[in-house]
Amino acid sequence: MQEILEKYFDYLKSEKRFSAHTLRNYRIDLDSFFEFLKSQFDKDISPLVLEKVNAQNLRTYISYRMMDDALRVSISRNLSGIRSFYKWLNKNKIIHNPALEALNFKVPKEKPKQFADSDEAQNVIKLSYKQDHHEEWVKHRDLALMILLFSTGMRISEAINLNIEDLPSSDFMTITGKGKKSRIIPILPIVKEALDEYLIVHPFSGNKKAPLFVGARLKRLNAGVIQNQLNKIKRDCGITCKINPHAFRHAFATSLLKKDGDLRTIQELLGHSSISTTQKYTDIDLEHIQKVYNKAHPRK
Template sequence: MPEHRSLDRAFDDWMDWLVHEKKASAHTLEAYERDVRDFLAFLTGHLGGEPTLSDLEALRAADFRAYLAHRRQEGLSATSLRRVLSSIRSFFKRQEREGAFHNPYLKSLRTPKAPTRLPRPLAVTDARKLLQGTPDAREPDWIQYRDLAVLTLLYGCGLRIGEALGLNMADRPKGDILTLIGKGNKERMVPVLPAVREAIDLYLRHCPFPLEGTGPLFVGRQGKRLNARAIQLKMQTLRRGLGLPETATPHALRHSFASHLLGSGSDLRSIQELLGHASLSSTQRYTDLDMEKLLAVYDQAHPKS
């Protein structure tokens, strides 16, 4: 193990690698950094002092399990524990590749099984109501137009919230096709409905900030790239005003895009391409959802049910 290499240096190099080589999203970077820092803080108490690279190499499976049990007691779900373990594994794998240390025990841990959850799309009528919006006298017009443009983009093109807010001015849809870089640094093309372009154009005409090609398409009150939290809060307000379920989130609009296409006869392969799913199994959840609805109707309507 290189003795000159400190844990702080190893951590900083790992973060640089995530940014510049892995091209990790801001959301992933924040989660991975938080997870590994929390793990190292736990080890400080668990080992009786701040850990070193030698300490990390000497950890056993029981030490990793103790940390996961600690996080479970804090109320973390199986899904969150899976991400935490993924963050730690990423950090350890990077150190192994750099020759800093090798720890075989982390690989032996079983990943917590995530619960199977079907996506919860909106009904077509609810999606229409949502995109019609409700006027809010407390908000400037340009912010209302901006929020409507983002929501229309999520539903009309099936984008993730991070993909929509990551668009630059030069990336805005000008024709019938939008090309973007999605999860896993994968490029995909999605069709753009006229309603999507119109909503974005309306926002651009009223936005008070000069928007340049390499700058963000969607900006906040200070003219900087819009944060996802602003759209989440907008959805919260719309849910309450329109009487929509709590499952009506920005991501639910992406689910709605896929579910409504499937219900209209689109094939799974096409929907997979539009969503940017790496495997067809991710897209097949929407057929499970369709079957779930069918069985619910059957149970209610069939005389023998």
Template sequence: MRLKALDDVADHTVEAYRNDVYNFIAFLTEHHGAAQGVAPLTRVSQSDMRGWMAHERRRGVQPRSLARRLSAVKSFFRWFSQRDGFDATAVLSARAPKFQKKLPRPLDPDAAKTMIETVGLQTSEDWVAARDMAVVTLLYGCGLRISEALSLTMAEMPIADVLRIVGKGRKERVVPVIAPARTAVDRYLKLLPFELAPQDLVFRGVRGGPVSQRVIQKVMERARLQLGLPATATPHAMRHSFATHLLEAGGDLRTIQDLLGHASLSTTQAYTAVDTARLMEVYNKAHPRGENV
């Protein structure tokens, strides 16, 4: 059953939030020495919240993870208090621990292109090499999440000039498909040894079933080791690179936000690894008098 406190989010996110809420209730049960039904949950105090967060830290939960768990608990209590009409201020006012946000580390353009080429050298099977190159090209050339690339179906083939992608929060966006990405996918389809129906997923494993995200991650791990790239050279880094290189080339941040499917512009800003000097250059070009301010 989906957690009703969450609307329009991915199933794996719902599952993670559900586990966080269940673990919080399990703590309260042990903390108070009694099962936590509806009535006790309406009386959760600030002391309970402090006790839970201290308990999680003692268990080794890092600030970033604890902040996510607190977010899940707050989402649940926001819905719960609205449904049952009680004051959930004690829960909703709990402060998340501070933590340093990790900035994304995109590859430079040459490294991104070399990564795509090297990914194709990790197997002796031509069709598998073509598959891996096609997936990684979609990540870098179209800014897709790996889950989005692996969710494409044969009904969307042959790949067109644009793709309609349903991303996080079931938010739909239209993404242009660059020529190298179309070429890479077309080459893979020509070499694919399996007959697929329109509803089947495009990218297949060696036994014919849908390929998993982990397979693509491992292929990129091998490629980055060969190239001497850092551990941050992951499938998601290709998406970071897409955003950063577009902005460096003069792309509009709001357009890039739409292409990535971000609900918040601040999320897009975090994806773009452009230094302060570059941002000031863009600012001064847009506001010629800015440098005199």
């Protein structure tokens, strides 16, 4: 597969005359797509896997990217790069999947409404624990995952890519996020407690290399499984607002900002490269943001 990718990027550089910046973005976008496909097919990327990708897989990928805090323009660029790659693969008879290169998906203009505050997030976590599960370990898995997301502001992709060996022995944890950038986040006692209880019933608790969060087939958990569980909670409990894994991250950031947490610290905890992203992401009015700046700015 590496040889195919090298030929593709040589084509983009020599024939399409793409700049180094554009080539870097295309590589990042394909890496993201390949990671998603690995979780979907549970196989290393190969021409055979790429040939099996269908429209539904791509729709799921769009949802996955939206839950992972991606901006609409980034997702649109990502899809454009994927179509370009498939067009090249088909043209060079490496695979035969003409349907995918012709598809024209539209990214939703707005993200679904998130939790209004931390109280709603905590309520959903409590309701999750009360749900009926076929396996006891699944109940503890969902509880541990939701508490982890809400208490750390971690992205769903970051959480489900953790292995058991990644769990911290101290009160802090190093996370590798977008662009393979690392950040340190605090781990509260309630998170440790939930994870410890989950590990007691974890199917592979003795294997430190095993995924921390696994699905029914005992493979690495897919984000869609948790979304289905949240949909069930919404349906069974009469919740009116839309809920998804990303909403815990939103509630985390919003709660900190409303309690006068400074934007720079929240930016670091969320792993945002730009503080402007943090401002948009928290969905707090500009007046409140101004109050935070006025209170914390060193000019005083």
